[in-house]
Amino acid sequence: MALLQISEPGSKPAKPLHRLAVGIDLGTTNSLVAASSAGAVEILADDEGSHLLPSVVHYPAGLEPVVGQGALDQLTIDPANTIISAKRMLGKNLLDIQAEGDANKAVTSLYQFDQNSRDGVPQILTAAGLKSPVQISADILGTLASRAESVLGGKLEGVVITVPAYFNDAQRQQTKEAAKLVGLNVLRLLNEPTAAAVAYGLDTKDQGRIIIFDLGGGTFDVSLLSLQRGVFEVLSTGGDTNLGGDDFDRVIMDWICSEAGLDQITDSKSFARLRNAAIAAKHSLTEVDIVGINFENWQGALSRAQFIELSADLVKRIINTCRRVIRDASISVDEIDNIVLVGGATRMLVIREAVAEFFGKPALAEIDPDKVVAIGAGIQADVLIGNKSANDFLLLDVSPLSLGIETMGELVEKIIPRNTTIPVTRAQEFTTFKEGQTAMSLHVVQGERELVSDCRSLARFELRGIPPMVAGAAKIRVKFQVDADGLLSVSAEELSTGMIAEIQVKPSFGLNADAIEEILQSSQENALADMEARSIGEARLEAQQLIDALASAVEIDGDLLDESESLLIKAAIEKLERANTEGDSSEIRVLTEDLNRVSGNFAARRMDLHIGAALRGESIDMIESSSD
Amino acid sequence: MQTINKNYFQLFSIPETYQLDIDLLGENYRGMQVEMHPDRFVNASEEEKMWSVQRSSVLNQAYDTLKDPLKRAAYMLERQGMNIEQVSQHDLGIDLLMEQMELRESLDELPKNESALDALGRLKKEVSEKLNSREESFSSMLMDSELATAKKIFHEMQFLKKLLLEINQGEEQRLGY
Numbered sequence: 001m002a003l004l005q006i007s008e009p010g011s012k013p014a015k016p017l018h019r020l021a022v023g024i025d026l027g028t029t030n031s032l033v034a035a036s037s038a039g040a041v042e043i044l045a046d047d048e049g050s051h052l053l054p055s056v057v058h059y060p061a062g063l064e065p066v067v068g069q070g071a072l073d074q075l076t077i078d079p080a081n082t083i084i085s086a087k088r089m090l091g092k093n094l095l096d097i098q099a100e101g102d103a104n105k106a107v108t109s110l111y112q113f114d115q116n117s118r119d120g121v122p123q124i125l126t127a128a129g130l131k132s133p134v135q136i137s138a139d140i141l142g143t144l145a146s147r148a149e150s151v152l153g154g155k156l157e158g159v160v161i162t163v164p165a166y167f168n169d170a171q172r173q174q175t176k177e178a179a180k181l182v183g184l185n186v187l188r189l190l191n192e193p194t195a196a197a198v199a200y201g202l203d204t205k206d207q208g209r210i211i212i213f214d215l216g217g218g219t220f221d222v223s224l225l226s227l228q229r230g231v232f233e234v235l236s237t238g239g240d241t242n243l244g245g246d247d248f249d250r251v252i253m254d255w256i257c258s259e260a261g262l263d264q265i266t267d268s269k270s271f272a273r274l275r276n277a278a279i280a281a282k283h284s285l286t287e288v289d290i291v292g293i294n295f296e297n298w299q300g301a302l303s304r305a306q307f308i309e310l311s312a313d314l315v316k317r318i319i320n321t322c323r324r325v326i327r328d329a330s331i332s333v334d335e336i337d338n339i340v341l342v343g344g345a346t347r348m349l350v351i352r353e354a355v356a357e358f359f360g361k362p363a364l365a366e367i368d369p370d371k372v373v374a375i376g377a378g379i380q381a382d383v384l385i386g387n388k389s390a391n392d393f394l395l396l397d398v399s400p401l402s403l404g405i406e407t408m409g410e411l412v413e414k415i416i417p418r419n420t421t422i423p424v425t426r427a428q429e430f431t432t433f434k435e436g437q438t439a440m441s442l443h444v445v446q447g448e449r450e451l452v453s454d455c456r457s458l459a460r461f462e463l464r465g466i467p468p469m470v471a472g473a474a475k476i477r478v479k480f481q482v483d484a485d486g487l488l489s490v491s492a493e494e495l496s497t498g499m500i501a502e503i504q505v506k507p508s509f510g511l512n513a514d515a516i517e518e519i520l521q522s523s524q525e526n527a528l529a530d531m532e533a534r535s536i537g538e539a540r541l542e543a544q545q546l547i548d549a550l551a552s553a554v555e556i557d558g559d560l561l562d563e564s565e566s567l568l569i570k571a572a573i574e575k576l577e578r579a580n581t582e583g584d585s586s587e588i589r590v591l592t593e594d595l596n597r598v599s600g601n602f603a604a605r606r607m608d609l610h611i612g613a614a615l616r617g618e619s620i621d622m623i624e625s626s627s628d
Numbered sequence: 629m630q631t632i633n634k635n636y637f638q639l640f641s642i643p644e645t646y647q648l649d650i651d652l653l654g655e656n657y658r659g660m661q662v663e664m665h666p667d668r669f670v671n672a673s674e675e676e677k678m679w680s681v682q683r684s685s686v687l688n689q690a691y692d693t694l695k696d697p698l699k700r701a702a703y704m705l706e707r708q709g710m711n712i713e714q715v716s717q718h719d720l721g722i723d724l725l726m727e728q729m730e731l732r733e734s735l736d737e738l739p740k741n742e743s744a745l746d747a748l749g750r751l752k753k754e755v756s757e758k759l760n761s762r763e764e765s766f767s768s769m770l771m772d773s774e775l776a777t778a779k780k781i782f783h784e785m786q787f788l789k790k791l792l793l794e795i796n797q798g799e800e801q802r803l804g805y
Contacts (some may be wrong), residue, residue, distance in 0.1 A: 231658040
């Protein structure tokens with residue numbers, strides 16, 4: 001190829017053999033695209049030189065959609081056809097969105113949703129027709145992709161898109177779907193905090209343990225990573241989907257109101273002025289020690305010390321989340337080597353100081369906290385597409401929430417605990433509960449609590465064709481597989497026949513993002529209640545199994561019993577059955593023990609009869625299954 | 629899958645001993661993930677991608693087992709044909725039961741507010757030290773092929789580990805998060 005290449009004026013020439021791949025930070029408020037050129041990764045700007053693309057799409061009648069600043073300008077003029085914060089709606093159904101709290105109401109109350117949509121998929125009525133969150137996200141991704149193609153001068157071969165660490169299966173699936181809609185090849189979905197670590201890791205060649213502290217406008221994420229010789233390992237993650245910079249604005253707003261002797265502001269223009277005054281004060285306090293505030297006819301001053309006091313509760317929640325993440329990894333605070341700040345709200349001094357105090361060292365903030373995620377994604381895209389050699393670096397990510405299966409007594413058996421490195425395959429064997437059971441219903445759940453009703457249901461499916469056997473004799477292997485994008489599939493196999501049923505967890509069953517922090521919170525708060533609930537569940541289960549086993553044993557070998565023994569057993573069964581519906585766990589345990597005792601001789605005689613002395617010391621339900 | 633035919637120690641090319649070089653384990657694990665992780669097969673065929681997900685999962689499973697002292701102990705006992713799921717009071721012995729009761733009582737008796745944090749800290753230290761010394765004896769029993777004793781110590785370790793988790797939970801509750 002001896003042809004000379006001539007590039008378009010104003011655009012960079014595509015380098016030969018350099019495959020074009022970009023990283024995209026698809027944000028709730030703003031989105032960015034980054035690519036590597038000449039060894040360094042940079043944010044790509046639009047024609048007017050701006051880096052941030054507002055994540056806003058305007059759908060006018062009969063015209064092409066407008067994305068970015070142009071759309072944002074329409075927000076006040078044509079709000080019903082101007083969609084903001086589509087990311088908050090990804091992976092949710094209409095009911096989820098309508099049931100959501102304050103954070104989303106402000107956004108979703110702006111729009112009219114099609115009430116007849118299939119499967120509850122949210123569709124917004126716009127002048128240009130129905131638009132789903134996937135379509136809206138696709139329009140934003142498409143705009144970023146064409147910006148990249150025009151700057152880089154070639155077709156994109158792949159993209160890395162960042163998602164919050166807390167995004168569930170459904171939200172991840174839909175992010176991928178959005179990219180596919182505009183013909184993008186998704187190399188990998190990358191967790192946002194991980195991307196931030198990548199941005200710093202490669203720039204500074206750090207080794208050690210890193211905290212990624214990501215405080216955005218409305219969400220908070222913390223991740224703990226370990227970096228060794230170019231391999232990032234995510235040790236644990238945590239966060240709060242309802243905590244962000246906006247909450248700090250709110251404490252200043254409340255303070256102004258109380259100082260000025262004002263009640264709740266209901267007028268929207270007045271509210272906007274109050275909010276702007278609070279935000280301006282918050283920004284100033286990163287530079288000066290005290291700031292003057294004017295609102296309506298009131299004048300006052302807020303000092304940094306006062307601001308620290310006002311935000312003490314918020315800061316405490318933030319630091320407690322950090323503490324839990326460190327605990328989850330079983331390490332101590334002084335083992336943290338670096339803290340990386342992400343998100344605009346980390347510019348606040350009150351945050352920087354609290355972080356420095358808790359970790360005993362100041363945080364890294366050399367890279368613009370609004371751009372660091374996109375830069376990391378750009379670096380990862382470059383590696384995945386093959387522009388960097390294989391041993392450059394690797395990311396080992398974790399699954400953020402526990403995944404499990406419902407067992408008897410409505411208990412959750414966790415198969416993949418949270419913070420397990422992915423990809424991962426875990427199998428566990430289960431057995432039938434009733435004699436002659438030929439089908440098994442499997443219920444896949446996500447969450448940290450012990451009871452099914454407290455976790456989120458992800459999927460249900462059935463395994464049929466189990467050969468009839470006594471209770472506890474069949475062996476069913478349930479396998480959970482989570483791939484490197486964090487997507488789950490589950491299979492169940494009956495081991496003697498090889499009968500298999502499997503399911504890919506479907507997007508519509510996904511977990512509502514705001515519910516995640518609630519799950520984590522309540523799993524901590526309810527640990528004790530859970531233990532009792534689990535204890536009684538287990539006691540009931542054990543009692544029922546013993547009763548069932550004895551009933552069928554009496555049916556087969558009733559002639560081994562004399563009359564008084566038979567009466568004793570019958571009475572003990574009745575007592576236990578009553579306790580099993582009314583009693584507490586200790587009562588059930590005591591009566592189970594009683595029944596075991598009065599039926600002990602019977603069990604021993606059956607054992608002699610059926611299998612000899614080999615199983616001495618086993619409880620009766622074990623014999624029941626072994627004698628078959 | 630070929631990797632499944634190797635035991636976890638062979639997989640990472642480290643000697644099959646309970647007291648192992650955690651740094652070496654981690655280094656070999658990461659070295660192998662660099663070769664086998666799905667991120668290395670983004671442009672490969674579907675078959676190769678599948679292969680990579682399976683290999684990478686096995687590596688994660690093996691590393692997760694070996695790096696944790698309790699899981700490692702369970703794995704090594706099972707490799708010796710011991711059934712760790714089955715445990716009778718007889719296996720445990722009266723001395724362990726007494727120790728369990730005493731430790732549990734000292735945990736239960738603590739006040740349910742922040743004033744207990746110091747005492748919790750001391751209890752945590754005591755339990756951690758006991759756990760460490762059990763790990764050492766487990767290692768030497770296993771080396772001497774005293775499997776029944778090793779199994780007994782394993783169950784003691786299980787109990788201490790559980791107690792440690794409860795102490796941590798107690799701390800978290802008292803700290804209010």
